[in-house]
Amino acid sequence: MQNKNISSVLKSVEKPGRYTGGEYNSVIKDKKKVKCRFAFAFPDTYEIGMSNLGVRILYDVLNREDDIWCERVYAPWLDMAEKMREYSIPLSAHESGDSVKDFDLVGFSLQYEMCYTTALAMLKLADIPIYSKDRSESDPIILAGGPCVYNAEPVADFFDLINVGEGEEVLVEISRLYINMKENGSYSRDAFLRAAASIEGVYIPSLYEVSYNEDGTIKEYRPKYSDIPKKIRKRIIADLDKAPYPEKLVMPYIETVHDRIVLEVYRGCIRGCRFCQAGMVYRPIREKSPETLCKYAKCLYENTGYEEISLISLSISDYSELPRLTDGLLSWTDDAHVSLSLPSLRLDSFSEELMKKVSSVRQGGLTFAPEAGTQRLRDVINKNVTEEDLRRSMDIALRGGKNNVKLYFMNGLPTETLEDIEGIADTAKKVIECYFAIPKPERPKGGISVTISVSCFIPKPFTPFQWEKQDSFEMLEEKQKHLRECITDRRIRYTYHDAKVSRIEAVLARGDRRLAPAIALAVQEGAMFDAWDECFDYDRWIRVFEKCGIDPDFYTTRGFGLDEVLPWDIIDCGVTKQYLLRERKLAYEGKTTPSCAENCNGCGANKLGGKNKWCK
Amino acid sequence: MVQVNNTPIVLRVKFFKKGSLQYISHLDLVRTMMKIIVRADLPLWYTEGFNPKPKLTFAAPLSTGTESECEFMDIRLTEKMDTDEALRRLNRNMTDNMQATEAYYPDNKFTSLAYLSYDVRIHTEGDAAELCERCKKTLSGEDITVVKKTKSGMADVNIKPLIKSFEVYTEGGDIALSLVLSADPSAFLNPELVIRALRERCGILSSGNLISEYYTIIRKEAFFADMTVFR
Ligand code: SF4
Numbered sequence: 132m133q134n135k136n137i138s139s140v141l142k143s144v145e146k147p148g149r150y151t152g153g154e155y156n157s158v159i160k161d162k163k164k165v166k167c168r169f170a171f172a173f174p175d176t177y178e179i180g181m182s183n184l185g186v187r188i189l190y191d192v193l194n195r196e197d198d199i200w201c202e203r204v205y206a207p208w209l210d211m212a213e214k215m216r217e218y219s220i221p222l223s224a225h226e227s228g229d230s231v232k233d234f235d236l237v238g239f240s241l242q243y244e245m246c247y248t249t250a251l252a253m254l255k256l257a258d259i260p261i262y263s264k265d266r267s268e269s270d271p272i273i274l275a276g277g278p279c280v281y282n283a284e285p286v287a288d289f290f291d292l293i294n295v296g297e298g299e300e301v302l303v304e305i306s307r308l309y310i311n312m313k314e315n316g317s318y319s320r321d322a323f324l325r326a327a328a329s330i331e332g333v334y335i336p337s338l339y340e341v342s343y344n345e346d347g348t349i350k351e352y353r354p355k356y357s358d359i360p361k362k363i364r365k366r367i368i369a370d371l372d373k374a375p376y377p378e379k380l381v382m383p384y385i386e387t388v389h390d391r392i393v394l395e396v397y398r399g400c401i402r403g404c405r406f407c408q409a410g411m412v413y414r415p416i417r418e419k420s421p422e423t424l425c426k427y428a429k430c431l432y433e434n435t436g437y438e439e440i441s442l443i444s445l446s447i448s449d450y451s452e453l454p455r456l457t458d459g460l461l462s463w464t465d466d467a468h469v470s471l472s473l474p475s476l477r478l479d480s481f482s483e484e485l486m487k488k489v490s491s492v493r494q495g496g497l498t499f500a501p502e503a504g505t506q507r508l509r510d511v512i513n514k515n516v517t518e519e520d521l522r523r524s525m526d527i528a529l530r531g532g533k534n535n536v537k538l539y540f541m542n543g544l545p546t547e548t549l550e551d552i553e554g555i556a557d558t559a560k561k562v563i564e565c566y567f568a569i570p571k572p573e574r575p576k577g578g579i580s581v582t583i584s585v586s587c588f589i590p591k592p593f594t595p596f597q598w599e600k601q602d603s604f605e606m607l608e609e610k611q612k613h614l615r616e617c618i619t620d621r622r623i624r625y626t627y628h629d630a631k632v633s634r635i636e637a638v639l640a641r642g643d644r645r646l647a648p649a650i651a652l653a654v655q656e657g658a659m660f661d662a663w664d665e666c667f668d669y670d671r672w673i674r675v676f677e678k679c680g681i682d683p684d685f686y687t688t689r690g691f692g693l694d695e696v697l698p699w700d701i702i703d704c705g706v707t708k709q710y711l712l713r714e715r716k717l718a719y720e721g722k723t724t725p726s727c728a729e730n731c732n733g734c735g736a737n738k739l740g741g742k743n744k745w746c747k
Numbered sequence: 748m749v750q751v752n753n754t755p756i757v758l759r760v761k762f763f764k765k766g767s768l769q770y771i772s773h774l775d776l777v778r779t780m781m782k783i784i785v786r787a788d789l790p791l792w793y794t795e796g797f798n799p800k801p802k803l804t805f806a807a808p809l810s811t812g813t814e815s816e817c818e819f820m821d822i823r824l825t826e827k828m829d830t831d832e833a834l835r836r837l838n839r840n841m842t843d844n845m846q847a848t849e850a851y852y853p854d855n856k857f858t859s860l861a862y863l864s865y866d867v868r869i870h871t872e873g874d875a876a877e878l879c880e881r882c883k884k885t886l887s888g889e890d891i892t893v894v895k896k897t898k899s900g901m902a903d904v905n906i907k908p909l910i911k912s913f914e915v916y917t918e919g920g921d922i923a924l925s926l927v928l929s930a931d932p933s934a935f936l937n938p939e940l941v942i943r944a945l946r947e948r949c950g951i952l953s954s955g956n957l958i959s960e961y962y963t964i965i966r967k968e969a970f971f972a973d974m975t976v977f978r
Contacts, residue, residue, distance in 0.1 A: 136870075136958065136961060137957075138812075138961050138963060139958070139962070140957045141770055141812075141963035142812040143957055147770035147811065147812075148770045148771045150770075151767035151770050152767060153766065153768065153843075153844055155783075218958050321831040366890065369946060382782060384771045384775050384776075385771065386775060386778060390778075398953075414957055433786065434786070435786070436783065436784075436840075437782065468800075509945070631928070719858070
């Protein structure tokens with residue numbers, strides 16, 4: 132894979148199989164025949180990156196083009212990164228082993244804010260300047276995409292080009308533009324970026340000037356030229372059923388986090404939970420047909436040999452054709468020793484039938500996400516599940532032999548009181564009561580265990596709660612302590628997220644361009660893999676914020692004014708501000724909003740087009 | 748698929764594993780092979796019980812960082828199939844760095860495998876000829892005791908009796924070793940241990956620079972106790 136003989140280096144690091152490539156189904160092309168070399172970079176380990184659906188889809192889409200060669204790049208783990216620095220081994224791509232620096236386009240997939248430092252560390256290992264403005268004509272164009280770019284402002288100065296929305300079409304258009312400009316001699320970095328700015332879904336941060344008010348809030352975003360769009364509208368795939376989907380998967384030799392076939396059933400969500408960014412930014416909802424999904428499943432099984440098919444989407448039981456899909460799959464999967472799994476289940480639509488069909492449910496424990504402990508707060512966040520749903524689902528699950536239940540909650544939601552915290556403990560107790568309400572011969576043997584896992588609320592961009600304050604971490608820690616005290620039953624296990632991580636995550640999720648120097652400094656001081664508990668260093672973050680004159684509270688506990696220019700106002704994700712404000716008001720009134728399947732609520736995403744049955 | 752024949756038929760496959768695949772651990776190889784045999788659409792025999800799986804057995808697991816020209820695995824089938832066809836289907840589903848070279852219905856078990864031979868190349872910064880002599884002397888000695896990790900902690904082991912034969916010579920400025928080592932599961936000798944013994948005694952690979960000094964190991968052949976080629 133590499134020009135140097137690094138066999139001894141590989142023998143000296145953990146899991147060398149992370150770095151060697153050569154996987155079955157990986158795409159090798161003739162360098163001399165391709166006109167655009169695209170490096171798809173995932174700022175986390177190989178094991179995590181290999182399992183990412185977005186990477187799988189876009190790798191396939193780009194490689195369908197004969198003259199584009201897309202290769203994969205992952206972040207080397209700390210031990211390897213250290214060896215690379217020591218022996219001047221540059222970051223290279225998995226397929227060809229060529230230096231990332233020699234590629235034409237390098238696209239980073241930003242899946243979570245805590246990967247920012249890893250992405251910059253990768254640029255350094257590739258010997259590419261981290262700031263867009265410092266790159267020369269011989270450096271590749273550095274792109275970013277993924278869910279984080281709905282507010283890419285904190286990292287905007289590091290990327291030349293940002294792809295907002297679904298990438299299947301845009302990435303090919305960008306590569307085509309690059310090839311054309313290279314061929315007709317009009318290419319220069321500036322000319323290319325200027326031209327790319329007119330592709331829908333492309334955001335070129337360097338073409339905007341941001342000014343600030345005296346109180347530190349944003350005054351305005353101003354395009355530097357008149358032909359540059361004032362707002363960047365996200366791209367979507369109009370007809371998801373006809374969109375390309377990989378028929379082969381690159382088969383890792385080493386174990387990765389999701390060694391299985393993943394079927395993307397639909398995009399978007401009909402629910403509208405008010406804290407959930409994914410539920411808003413992936414709108415409008417577009418489903419695939421069961422026929423298409425069954426066809427891909429069979430094909431992927433033959434090309435991979437995986438024994439598990441996972442059906443994914445934001446809330447799988449909302450898929451309008453679920454029975455036809457599961458029946459279609461079960462017609463052959465049992466005979467082929469292939470099992471079906473569902474990562475997300477809703478309490479209100481969990482049924483005995485579903486439990487029987489899906490082996491992840493048959494075998495493993497059950498996971499539900501009530502998110503809040505009282506009906507009042509569940510109404511505030513528009514999580515339309517009731518206590519009755521919980522009781523009914525638990526009864527089915529327990530009678531079905533499940534005695535290991537996991538419940539997800541959030542701390543720090545708007546309007547949360549101590550009573551809501553106590554409600555979390557009560558909810559867990561109710562599950563135990565459900566167990567004992569079942570006559571002894573019918574309940575599962577071995578007792579019952581309930582795990583409650585509590586994360587900290589982060590007011591995310593493009594949600595009705597985007598203006599909210601985040602609780603201070605002292606407050607969050609106090610709430611966590613209170614909950615611990617409320618749990619007296621030894622059958623209840625309690626786990627929670629580190630409130631300090633959530634604070635930094637909130638800064639990075641809600642920040643603006645003034646954060647860039649702090650992020651760069653953090654990387655300078657060794658930050659990488661912040662998404663990993665063992666690498667996250669809260670004190671380092673606080674130190675770099677201080678050095679760069681940044682007050683984290685400005686982005687967290689302050690809350691944003693309703694009339695303030697938000698850092699992410701430059702992006703149009705479809706859903707309008709009026710809708711978000713309306714939802715926010717309903718939240719404070721404790722009123723719920725019906726799902727899109729019951730009634731279109733006019734969120735604005737319909738203007739993006741796209742084939743679906745709900746948007747009016 | 749209803750399994751009619753409950754007695755599986757064993758198909759033995761000999762394969763090589765080289766280049767980047769030397770960095771794949773044995774456990775990962777097993778996982779990879781499971782997928783390969785499913786893709787190859789062989790008439791696989793599945794274990795019974797709640798979670799049926801195909802069954803694969805491997806001879807003498809290879810350690811990470813070693814290439815091999817002679818790996819063996821036994822696959823269990825529900826019915827006999829043409830061995831050439833099996834070979835073709837398997838190879839279509841493997842990459843260039845790992846290909847099956849033979850498939851046949853064996854008349855023995857892996858327990859009759861007694862010795863394995865290896866070729867080792869050591870690229871060193873020192874004087875290869877002189878280091879080569881030192882290695883030869885060490886390997887000719889009666890006692891080559893190394894500290895080895897065992898189930899019950901660290902133990903001193905004299906590896907000399909486990910070395911069936913050896914040759915040491917220089918080639919292209921490198922030190923070359925040809926080793927025949929015990930493959931008996933109760934007295935298995937990993938060639939890495941031989942290299943470690945030489946490193947500790949002869950001053951090879953002493954610079955600590957992983958780029959300018961390195962070594963490679965290739966497993967070459969397997970033998971029965973009487974030194975005829977294992978099959
Ligand atoms: S336009 Fe209506 S149906 Fe479509 S996503 Fe928005 S609220 Fe739902």
